[in-house]
Amino acid sequence: MNIALILRYKNELLLLVALIFLISAYLYKLTKSYQDSIERVELAKNITDFNRVVELQKSWKVKNMSQNIDTLKSIVPTVKIQEVNIEGDKLKASYKMLNPNELNMVVDKIFNLPIQIQQFDVKESSKEQFMVDVRATW
The missing domain is CATH 3.30.70.60 (Ribosomal protein S6/Translation elongation factor EF1B)
Known part of the structure; x- marks a missing residue:
């Protein structure tokens, strides 16, 4: 590429790089929020399972x-x-x-x-x- 051509379209190239960066940041944010929601659901399920285990342990540990x-x-x-x-x-x-x-x-x-x-x-x-x-x- 010619340096004169790069200097001529410098603003457009900066805009293109900024747009690519913006799109990649947005996609990263979407995937991260999706992963977080999956982890939250899994954590809630684990807490429910743990509470169920505790209840079962209490019922099985009858002293009398x-x-x-x-x-x-x-x-x-x-x-x-x-x-x-x-x-x-x-x-x-x-x-x-x-x-x-x-x-x-x-x-x-x-x-x-x-x-x-x-x-x-x-x-x-x-x-x-x-x-x-x-x-x-x-």
Whole structure:
């Protein structure tokens, strides 16, 4: 290029460089604001997840869990309880000859306790008579 030509269009070239700089700055601002909004949404989701974890930890860290487990002994007549054994944080429970209403009460109580069920068996021993076997931890 000729220097005289550059000097002749100096103002136009400066305007072109300024316009390119302006467009690139605007595009950078748009992408940055889009990334910030994505990060804000992700942060809000993480906070929600963290709060949910804290709530679950509080519900699973029940201090009187053995008292809650002891209610499994009183929801059906003692004749129908084969075994309700609590060792540390482990539960072994077996029931026999439960009618459908008693079965429903036992299952509801077990599923509403904050425990991790490792084994849960319901067997029909005879017509309208059921056996339940549960192994769980907390």
